[in-house]
Amino acid sequence: MMKSMMAGFGIVMATSFAAQAADLGRPAPAAVDYVKVCDAYGEGFFYIPGSQTCLKIGGYVRAEYRAWKTDDLFGSVYGLSNGVKGPANNTFTTRVRAQLTLDSRTNTEFGLLRSFTEAWYTVDSGSSSPSVDLWKAYIQLGGLTAGRAQSFFDFYTGDHYASVFETAHSDSQVNLLAYTFSFGNGVTASVSLEDSTTGNAARRMNGFxxxxxxxxxxxxxxxxITQAWGSAQLMGALHHDQPSYNNKSEWGYAVGGGVTVKLPMLGAGDSATxxxxxxxxxxxxxxxxPLFGYDFLPKSISLVSPSMNQTVAWSVAAGMTHNWTSKWSSSATVSYLDHDGASSNFLGLGKFQLDYTQIDAGANLVYTPVEGLTIGAEVEYKTAKFSNGNIFLIPNKETDAVVGLLRVQRNF
Structure with missing residues (x-):
């Protein structure tokens, strides 16, 4: 019996040693490279495996349902011939949009290296396939910004959704090359070269x-300047007006300023601008x-005329956001635009000059039942009063439109 047990034990040990000897000739299994949280830049970032680069993936899915009321003049001037912006023929339209953002950051000896991408995939009423917009795509290193980004003229772009009608402010994504100088205590200065042909807000207003x-x-x-109390900005731009009818060009320009003040005494996250x-x-x-906009027109019917008249426009905008509770909030924006159109007789129909004032307003009520989900109802309004024009183009009258919409959005 004892001999049998010893023999069995010897067999087991021999088999074990043989297996271990065989394993010595095999490569060790690769270590699992787990994704690690990167807390250096806030929530949502993680290290890309095998690198020191942190990445954050985000975006949203949005559904909108819109009801319209417009008059005939508004539809004809604003080009409302399809369901995207609400025509005279359609009183109900929809929009579904998916946004995807990628934010990658790496610390380097030259400062923070960052790349940011934002893409939109949208299907509007009247379209069976989505449109794709590269909304932003830029690289930053220290103070340098290169790519497609928000214009450095822009400061306040409204508090409410502005899904259909934007209030009067500058709000444009453009291809640019910019540098920002930081002076400490929240004070910065930026200079930017911006391609006016790439702006989503039609930086080149091309009349006729x-x-x-x-x-x-x-x-x-x-x-x-950005500090605990809020922020403020002064901005300016030079814009080249080049006509197609001769080589005589002129420089246009714009100046502006804005201030946003936080209102913690009213509620957390409250602000006014x-x-x-x-x-x-x-x-x-x-x-x-603008309901109708152009940067310039030739002074006379002769297209060989070496001169032009430039349009003058000024605007004032104000807005506020208030959080009623942790789940309910409201935002509102209102603006006034005065558009003094350039005078011209180049159409041969007598003097043409389109002057008008425009009022835009919007307000909403937003419910957040759970984190990441918002359900909001909004009303947007636009009206314009023309004080000068041409009977063959825009008669002297008023026009307006109102849109009510429901938005359901899931952010991640």
Whole structure:
């Protein structure tokens, strides 16, 4: 019996040693490279495995349902011929949009290296396939910004959704090359070269197809202060107006300033903003959404005329956000635009000059039942009163439109 047990034990040990000897000839299994949280830049970042780069993936899914009321003049002037912006023929439209953002950051010997990408995938009423917009895509290293980003002229872009009608302020994504100087205590100054042909807010207001080639980028600058009380900014831009009918060009310009004040005495996250802008030959810096806009027109019917008249526009905008409770909030924005159109007789129909004032307003009530989900109802209104025009184009009258919408959005 004892001999049998000893023999069995010997067999087991021999088999074990043989297995271990065989394993010595095999490579060790690779260590599992787990994803690690990166807390250096806030919540949501993680280390890309095998690197010192932190990445954050975000975005949203949004559904909107819109009900319209417009008059005939508004539809004809604003180009409302489809369901995207609400035509005279459609009183109900929809929009579904998915946003995806990628934010990567790495500390280097030259400062923070960052790349940011934001893409939109949208399906509107009247379309069976999505449109794709590269909304932002830029690289930052220290104070340098290169790529497609928010114009450095922009400061206040409204408090409410502004899903259909934007209030009068500058709000444009453009291809740019910029540098920001930091002076400490929240004070910065930026200078930017911006491609006016790439702005989503139509940086080149092209009245009647008379805009010529793009010879120079817009030169934009700002001085900004951001502190615990809020923020403020002064900004300016030079914009080149090049006509297609001759080589005589002129420079347009825009200046503006705004201030945002936090209101913790009313509620956490509450704020109020006031902003004003003035432009000549650069309408989109005063408003991204004019009812009728152009930067300039030739002075007379002769297209060989060496001169032009530039449009003057100025705007004032104000807004506020208030959190009623942790789940309920409201935002409202209102603006006034004065558009003094350039006078011209180039159509051969007598003197043409389109002057008007425009009022935009929007307000909403937003419910957040759980973190990341918002359900909001909003009303947006636009009206314009024309004081000068041409009977063949815009008669002297008023026009307006109102849109009510319901938005359901899931952020991640």
């Amino acid at each position: 197809g008379i805009y010529g080639g793009n010879k120079y980028p817009d030169l934009v600058g700002n001085v900004n 006031l902003q004003a802008a003035y432009s000549k030959g650069a309408v989109s810096y005063a408003t991204p959404d």
